[in-house]
Amino acid sequence: MSVSAFNPQASVFDSFSGAVDFIFSPRDEVGVGGEVGGLGQVAEFLWTHVWISALALAVAVALTLPIGVYLGHRGSGELLAVAIGNAGRAIPELALIALMIAFVGVGVLNVTIALLILGIPPILTNAFVGIRQVDRDAVEAARGVGMTEFEVIARVELPLAVPTIMGGVRTAAIAIIATATIAPLAGVLTLGDFILNFNVYGDDGLLAGAILVALLALVVELLLAGLQRLLTPRGVMLQREAARAAA
Amino acid sequence: MVGALVSVVPLAQGDGFFRERDEADCVQSNDTVCLDWALDNADRYVSPTLEHLLLVGVSVAAGLVIALGLSVLSHRRRWLMPAFLATTGVIYTIPSIALFLLLLPISGRGTTTALIALTLYTLQIIYRNIVTGLANVPDAAKDAGRGMGMTDRQLFWRVEMPLAVPEIIAGLRIATVSTVAIATLAVFAGAGGLGDVIYTEGVQAGVFKTAIVVGSAIAIAMAIAFDVVYIGAQRLLSPWRQVRPV
Structure with a gap:
């Protein structure tokens, strides 16, 4: 990797103000060539970062959530759900991307697949656990009032499991956004390009990339936390607040 | 072939x-x-593996010490708990590669920066598990302790903490396994480790497949080995758990 010097004489403040300057105004490339930085390029990389992450997350949710909910509802496959969750934590994202480049190939499709694989474990495990943890008495009561199995899932188990399920989706989203940072290794130019191609963007670009990726992750986390509040039934929220107050 | x-x-x-x-x-x-x-050429993988073990070992140990300190503080002053949970949660949200690089101007390239970032990451998992473990201690156990004349301090260290051990170890287990994975990114902070094998000797050296596979395999094997050790430790350190409740 190209070694960034990070001039020890430069103050921390100078480094960060240089990075902010890189984000807002274009400058000459470090080597020979065109202009880099500035809002235009930031917007371009940010857009790629956002859409590829969103696509991977959406596909991961669409594929995994129904399976996790179904397994949780039936109460079977606990070993599978937990084992996949554990395995997901053990796989280094750098290894996943590197192995993909070495044996599958580069490009948008491959990166999307690698990212969505990374999103699957937390979504699956949390969906299973969330549904499983729903009070069995509530489920029996729902059956007692004549709900079909589908209605039990859709109207009782899913709403009650929203906080846990959304916890899994948030974890997956952050993991995907973090890993999309190294997607430029596979030819997809996300915000990580500022970080990985030090030769082109320099110290300021490197730091600017880090700031932008961190901000993106925090904003997405906030948005998903908001979505979780919207989806959580009022009763569950009150219950959790009461539990917190008692603790 | x-x-x-x-x-x-x-x-x-x-x-x-x-x-x-x-x-x-x-x-x-x-x-x-x-x-x-x-x-x-197995010898060329020895020092990256040892560097990796060092990164993981030191950051999880430091994370445990700091998280225990935080939990002692927030046990006495309850209002600190949401603040600690929120702060460690926000740090945990920042992608690791970004955190490594954000620290560069402050602590420079190298192992120190990697250790600071990795330790900060472990805090969220370990602290949250200690808090959960303490919250799950049965009131009956605490009442029994008080009945025996324990002070709050004795109650905390002799009753509540020991009973929280299974959750604490569960937290250490998750923290360790994820740190093994995250530490591969320490290469971007110039701290070596297995990321050096995967990235510098693999991806950057014309996508050299052998280095990528060997580096990844050692990292995954390390994570599994830690997992097994923790399962053993959990059995040893919480013997009462093996008595099945009727």
């Missing part, structure tokens, strides 16, 4: 030369994983 063929062909004296040539060819062509070459 080349590697497999080489080991099947019966080799007499002087074959070392051919063997080396085949291995060199394998490395040159980079079609597959050169297992023979990797085994012959």
Whole structure:
């Protein structure tokens, strides 16, 4: 990797103000060539970062959530759900991307697949656990009032499991956004390009990339936390607040 | 396939030369994983593995000490708990590669920066598990302790903490396994480790497959090994758990 010097004489403040300057105004490339930085390029990389992450997350949710909910509802496959969750934590994202480049190939499709694989474990495990943890008495009561199995899932188990399920989706989203940072290794130019191609963007670009990726992750986390509040039934929220107050 | 063929062909004296040539060819062509070459050059993976172990060991240990300190504080002053949970949660949300680089201007390139970032990451998992463990201590156990005349301090260290051990170990287990994975990114902070094998010797060196596979395999094996050790430790340190509740 190209070694960034990070001039020890430069103050921390100078480094960060240089990075902010890189984000807002274009400058000459470090080597020979065109202009880099500035809002235009930031917007371009940010857009790629956002859409590829969103696509991977959406596909991961669409594929995994129904399976996790179904397994949780039936109460079977606990070993599978937990084992996949554990395995997901053990796989280094750098290894996943590197192995993909070495044996599958580069490009948008491959990166999307690698990212969505990374999103699957937390979504699956949390969906299973969330549904499983729903009070069995509530489920029996729902059956007692004549709900079909589908209605039990859709109207009782899913709403009650929203906080846990959304916890899994948030974890997956952050993991995907973090890993999309190294997607430029596979030819997809996300915000990580500022970080990985030090030769082109320099110290300021490197730091600017880090700031932008961190901000993106925090904003997405906030948005998903908001979505979780919207989806959580009022009763569950009150219950959790009461539990917190008692603790 | 080349590697497999080489080991099947019966080799007499002087074959070392051919063997080396085949291995060199394998490395040159980079079609597959050169297992023979990797085994012959196993020593080159020793120091990245040790660096990786050091990164994981030190950051999880530091994370445990700091998280215990935070939990003692927030046990006495309850209002600190949401603040600690929120702060460690926000840090945990920042992608690791970004956190490594954000620290560069402050703590420079190298192991220190990597250790600070990795330790900060472990805090969220370990602290949250300590808090959960303490919250799950049965009131009856606390009442029994008080009945025996324990002070709050004795109650905390002799009753509540020991009963929270299973959750604390569960937290350490998750923290350790994820730190093994995250520490591969320490290469971007100039801290070496297995990320050096995967990235510098693999991806950057013309996508050298052998280095990528060997580096990834060692990292995953390390995570699994830690997992197994923790399961053992959990059994040893919480013997009462093995008595099945009726």
